[in-house]
Amino acid sequence: MAINWFKYAAPSSFYGLIGKMIPWFAWSSGILFIIGLYIGFFVAPTDVQQGEAYRIMFIHVPTSILSMFVYLVMAGYAAMGLIFNTRLSSMMASALAPTGALLAFLSLWTGALWGKPMWGAWWVWDARLTSELVLLFLYLGFIALQAAIDDPRRADRASALLAIVGSVNVPIIYFSVKWWNTLHQGSTVKFSGTSMHVAMQQAMYTMLLACWLYVIAVSLIRVRSIILERERNTQWVTDLPEVTK
Amino acid sequence: MNRLSLFGLLGLVIRRDLILAMRRRADVLTTLIFFVMVVSLFPLGVGPEPDMLRKMAAGVVWVAALLASMLSLGRMFSADYLDGTLEQMMLVPQSLSMLVLGKIVAHWMVSGLPLVLMAPVLGLQFDMSAQALWILIAGLLLGTPILSMVGAVGAALTLGLRGGGVLVSLLVLPLCIPVLIFGTGAVDAAITGMSVASHLLLLSALLLLALVFTPWVTAQALRISME
Amino acid sequence: MNRLSLFGLLGLVIRRDLILAMRRRADVLTTLIFFVMVVSLFPLGVGPEPDMLRKMAAGVVWVAALLASMLSLGRMFSADYLDGTLEQMMLVPQSLSMLVLGKIVAHWMVSGLPLVLMAPVLGLQFDMSAQALWILIAGLLLGTPILSMVGAVGAALTLGLRGGGVLVSLLVLPLCIPVLIFGTGAVDAAITGMSVASHLLLLSALLLLALVFTPWVTAQALRISME
Amino acid sequence: MLEISNLACSRGDHLLFSELSFTLAAGELLQVEGVNGSGKTSLLRTLCGFMMPAAGEIRWRNQNIRELDEAYYAEMIYLGHLNAIKDELNAVENLRINAGLAGCAVEEKKIIAALRRMGLRGRETLPVKVLSQGQRRRVALARLLFSNAPLWILDEPLTALDVSAVGLMQELIGEHLAHQGMVIYTTHQPLEVAGITTRRLSLS
Amino acid sequence: MLEISNLACSRGDHLLFSELSFTLAAGELLQVEGVNGSGKTSLLRTLCGFMMPAAGEIRWRNQNIRELDEAYYAEMIYLGHLNAIKDELNAVENLRINAGLAGCAVEEKKIIAALRRMGLRGRETLPVKVLSQGQRRRVALARLLFSNAPLWILDEPLTALDVSAVGLMQELIGEHLAHQGMVIYTTHQPLEVAGITTRRLSLS
Amino acid sequence: MNWGEFFAMNGYALYVWGSYGMALLIFIIEIILVRHRKKLAVQQLRLLRDAGKEE
Numbered sequence A: 001m002a003i004n005w006f007k008y009a010a011p012s013s014f015y016g017l018i019g020k021m022i023p024w025f026a027w028s029s030g031i032l033f034i035i036g037l038y039i040g041f042f043v044a045p046t047d048v049q050q051g052e053a054y055r056i057m058f059i060h061v062p063t064s065i066l067s068m069f070v071y072l073v074m075a076g077y078a079a080m081g082l083i084f085n086t087r088l089s090s091m092m093a094s095a096l097a098p099t100g101a102l103l104a105f106l107s108l109w110t111g112a113l114w115g116k117p118m119w120g121a122w123w124v125w126d127a128r129l130t131s132e133l134v135l136l137f138l139y140l141g142f143i144a145l146q147a148a149i150d151d152p153r154r155a156d157r158a159s160a161l162l163a164i165v166g167s168v169n170v171p172i173i174y175f176s177v178k179w180w181n182t183l184h185q186g187s188t189v190k191f192s193g194t195s196m197h198v199a200m201q202q203a204m205y206t207m208l209l210a211c212w213l214y215v216i217a218v219s220l221i222r223v224r225s226i227i228l229e230r231e232r233n234t235q236w237v238t239d240l241p242e243v244t245k
Numbered sequence B, C: 001m002n003r004l005s006l007f008g009l010l011g012l013v014i015r016r017d018l019i020l021a022m023r024r025r026a027d028v029l030t031t032l033i034f035f036v037m038v039v040s041l042f043p044l045g046v047g048p049e050p051d052m053l054r055k056m057a058a059g060v061v062w063v064a065a066l067l068a069s070m071l072s073l074g075r076m077f078s079a080d081y082l083d084g085t086l087e088q089m090m091l092v093p094q095s096l097s098m099l100v101l102g103k104i105v106a107h108w109m110v111s112g113l114p115l116v117l118m119a120p121v122l123g124l125q126f127d128m129s130a131q132a133l134w135i136l137i138a139g140l141l142l143g144t145p146i147l148s149m150v151g152a153v154g155a156a157l158t159l160g161l162r163g164g165g166v167l168v169s170l171l172v173l174p175l176c177i178p179v180l181i182f183g184t185g186a187v188d189a190a191i192t193g194m195s196v197a198s199h200l201l202l203l204s205a206l207l208l209l210a211l212v213f214t215p216w217v218t219a220q221a222l223r224i225s226m227e
Numbered sequence D, E: 001m002l003e004i005s006n007l008a009c010s011r012g013d014h015l016l017f018s019e020l021s022f023t024l025a026a027g028e029l030l031q032v033e034g035v036n037g038s039g040k041t042s043l044l045r046t047l048c049g050f051m052m053p054a055a056g057e058i059r060w061r062n063q064n065i066r067e068l069d070e071a072y073y074a075e076m077i078y079l080g081h082l083n084a085i086k087d088e089l090n091a092v093e094n095l096r097i098n099a100g101l102a103g104c105a106v107e108e109k110k111i112i113a114a115l116r117r118m119g120l121r122g123r124e125t126l127p128v129k130v131l132s133q134g135q136r137r138r139v140a141l142a143r144l145l146f147s148n149a150p151l152w153i154l155d156e157p158l159t160a161l162d163v164s165a166v167g168l169m170q171e172l173i174g175e176h177l178a179h180q181g182m183v184i185y186t187t188h189q190p191l192e193v194a195g196i197t198t199r200r201l202s203l204s
Numbered sequence F: 001m002n003w004g005e006f007f008a009m010n011g012y013a014l015y016v017w018g019s020y021g022m023a024l025l026i027f028i029i030e031i032i033l034v035r036h037r038k039k040l041a042v043q044q045l046r047l048l049r050d051a052g053k054e055e
């Protein structure tokens, strides 16, 4: 029953549940990072055209892909919070936003550091790059709006509207590659053969998974503090073992 | 009880906002002059080579239009909010979305339409071809209402917040980028002889989308901001 | 009676305005982001050819800085005017010019300084050379305070007028054009290998001139607007 | 007509009041009392639907106002701390637009008559901006003269009014009640309507 | 101390008052009376130097206030229709900054004590924006507690205040007068200070 | 391959390690911030509880 389900999604039970889950996510993320980096740096061969610089890919691609994915997840949570008035989903949305913004920033940063040796410029105004920049702005707008409103309930609802409207923009920005000449993934970037080396693929997917788990772990920790901040007047929070001890 | 028809309401709100704008005729003029000035600043900043200027023209005009309509967003709700009129508007026994639509239309007429009318003059300054000019105008005609509508959402969300003026740009500019891309894309296509229709069609689609959703979203945002 | 020293007053006012800005940390960030966004809009509008972009870079950065500081002008006095604090400030038993100077400095620290610090990153995006970048920064460092000061005069004059936000741009932009010209001129000179010093010296002279006169003029303008 | 049951209202993490119940019938006058910050304004704003109540229900003609929405708004008029008049317009224009939005077109002559009744003779066509505090409040109150809404919700209607204007307000409220109207209001000044016993609701 | 001679004041093409003369000595309380729009606010604003009088002179310690300027401002405090508090700051920050600008650094503890005296216990660190109308006015009035200016100019200090706060204001004014202060104020509500006979100045 | 060669990354050291370094830095900073926020929240709660006891 839907109502029952919402009851289980009440902050009090969720708080305990994720408290137990966080270490699992954190540790598996750490281990996968080590494995991924090992494959990426020691197993995967040097790329014929790009030399060692291509190894940036193993951090660039996961952060890039996740930055977009996280936005959609965040917008989804925000929409849920707005429509069903579930406090928890709004909190999840605000917990995801900073991580998403950081991922977007990392994508830009690693991309820029990759671009300099490959294209000879830190930055080109290519559609892919620009759209990533715009994504960063969307995140920052979400965070800024939430920070600007004092009342958390109001902040949730206002920023949810923004996130929803903004998510309409994501595909438009993303597909604008089509309408634009593009350097990213253009002729400069070609891996040996039609497909990547198996080890490269393995490293990339491992790193992607590791990053994903990292995102989950970090945002769950953040959502726990958000829950504490917002529910500070409730009895169950005052009775928590970490508070009473 | 007396109740206005939907269109009566729309007309009334538009008329009201136009009267208010006319009471400060300077307002209308200044958005326009801001637009003209931004466009004219570029040759000053960039240098006077005609070839480069011609290439830049559509982009500069579009960016200036975007900024000008951004600048006038603050006006859309904040005065009404501060003096309590907005509160009263939410108590009007009629659809708030419709009322919002009225305000958006009035805003566009005051700060979007003059830009569209001014654009040809500026385009000539940059030595654009007649065909490119027509496309520019068509694009602006489709695009500036979208800017007003998306801007309304941002203005409503940031209502009563300090620093709202800048925050609203942060929220709205990314959302307006597609408009900018299609608008300038159309002109580029016209210059390079490619098909213009697809860009303009996309702009029309965006306009329709915005027309359907933004008044409602703005109304919701207003309700949230008033709480 | 207790009276603050002149510098005590200056410090107090600056601190006050910075606290207010920090209360909404978003404010500082948003001016900055607006700046970044305007600069980024241009390549979107104009197209991604690196050669052209490199030529435009200094101009675009300067125009964006001008617009960003223009946009934040509204904040300088209007909030204080609306809630009556400005009235009280005029009753402070100390030189109003000094108080105004404090507000200008705070405004610059919040909305000018971040732009200067951000400019190198944007310059890199446009692939500017290191030397040109340095000149750009030096110019901005000299120029943005002038923008804040001239802006203050405009903001004070348009206080309490409806549509002040746009009107102020209209008043201020023409006055700021010399700054723009010298600022971009310096970068151009650096690129073409001519002497940069004359441009920067002129900017410094303007800065000095503004520093001497604008606080007093602004104070007078405030008195007029309050009547 | 207006029934409030078990209403609770909270601002921030502060519970203003709870378990508030009362009804207001035609011809009744209700004064909400309480010290500064006790939640009078919040109560009135909740009645207008601006704020969501933390608990409880507000019913108008036996229907929840959330469901009624526009039908409810057609039958009530709210006057808040803010005057809701545009500084740039003059009193006549302000009132015409206000009446228009509420759904009734009023003639200029009637507006001017109303303004004169409110003691604004000679000020009808000045921009409201230059009027004195009390005159501005009078313009805002003049809206009441055109409305045929039965429910008046007035938040401190007497601020800035001088003695004669207070008398006028008492008269207006008396007339409205005589026509089977309802008034709910707050004030820190004494307000007595001849021939009517004011009901009082105290927020602790 | 404060001497007004033959003062005239006009707004637009409207002469508000003319030939107004009075003096205010230490320990005196003067109420400016008049109907809405009679020019009370304009008179007080003229006394602050915001408006130029159409004719006449205002003298403080036998010198024209135009010439004194800052020395005059150091000895007076004005409280207008607007509260002059920043919505984003909390009450403590507001008062600290206000006191600082007036030239005295005040300790946090004293500010909190003052706020409690004004009945704002528990609201000291909320952003002023969320306070009720009356609470905001109280924050504005708390400024009077830190000032050692002899001349108080108060424009409708009692708006939005509840009964107990009105009592408090009367107390404050009484204390100030006992210390040889001067108060000139307007109000439409009754304000009586124990042991002091209020002088009244009527603007026709 | 020896470690020196490995760290030199064939001349791309700045770029490769710059990327991974920044990523590491950001991750670490985020973890620290996020845990600090949690600690602050708990501290705040204790403060509230103690203040509640005093009254």
Ligand code: HEM
Pocket (backbone or CB within 6 Å): A057, A060, A061, A064, A065, A107, A108, A109, A110, A111, A112, A114, A115, A116, A118, A122, A123, A128, A129, A130, A132, A133, A184, A185, A189
């Ligand atoms: C600041 C600069 C850059 C940004 C913002 C950026 C952004 C992105 C984004 C958003 C993606 C995910 C796209 C997708 O899922 O298809 C991505 C993927 C990728 N990027 Fe970048 N990038 C940048 C620079 C570079 C450079 C310089 C290279 C290589 C020379 C590069 C190579 C790749 C590759 C190979 C992928 C994976 C593509 C795929 O699997 O579809 N990127 N980048």
Ligand SMILES: Nc1ncnc2c1ncn2[C@@H]1O[C@H](COP(=O)(O)OP(=O)(O)OP(=O)(O)O)[C@@H](O)[C@H]1O
Pocket (backbone or CB within 6 Å): D011, D012, D013, D014, D016, D034, D035, D036, D037, D038, D039, D040, D041, D042, D043, E123, E126, E130, E131, E132, E133, E134, E135, E160, E162
């Ligand atoms: N975020 C918040 N946190 C704590 N308290 C809040 C918050 N927002 C509002 N309040 C309190 O809620 C109350 C709001 O009161 P309201 O404006 O309804 O009072 P009122 O009865 O109209 O008072 P007045 O007579 O002064 O107009 C105030 O006491 C205010 O301090």
Ligand SMILES: Nc1ncnc2c1ncn2[C@@H]1O[C@H](COP(=O)(O)OP(=O)(O)OP(=O)(O)O)[C@@H](O)[C@H]1O
Pocket (backbone or CB within 6 Å): D123, D126, D130, D131, D132, D133, D134, D135, D160, D162, E011, E012, E013, E014, E016, E034, E035, E036, E037, E038, E039, E040, E041, E042, E043
């Ligand atoms: N431009 C103008 N033309 C004509 N009359 C004007 C103009 N500006 C102001 N007035 C009048 O000047 C008067 C200003 O009054 P003021 O604000 O001093 O009144 P007040 O005594 O404080 O009234 P209140 O009790 O309502 O606060 C008002 O009657 C107003 O109508």
Ligand SMILES: [Mg+2]
Pocket (backbone or CB within 6 Å): D040, D041, D042, D155, E132, E133, E134
């Ligand atoms: Mg109230």
Ligand SMILES: [Mg+2]
Pocket (backbone or CB within 6 Å): D132, D133, D134, E040, E041, E042, E155
């Ligand atoms: Mg007055």
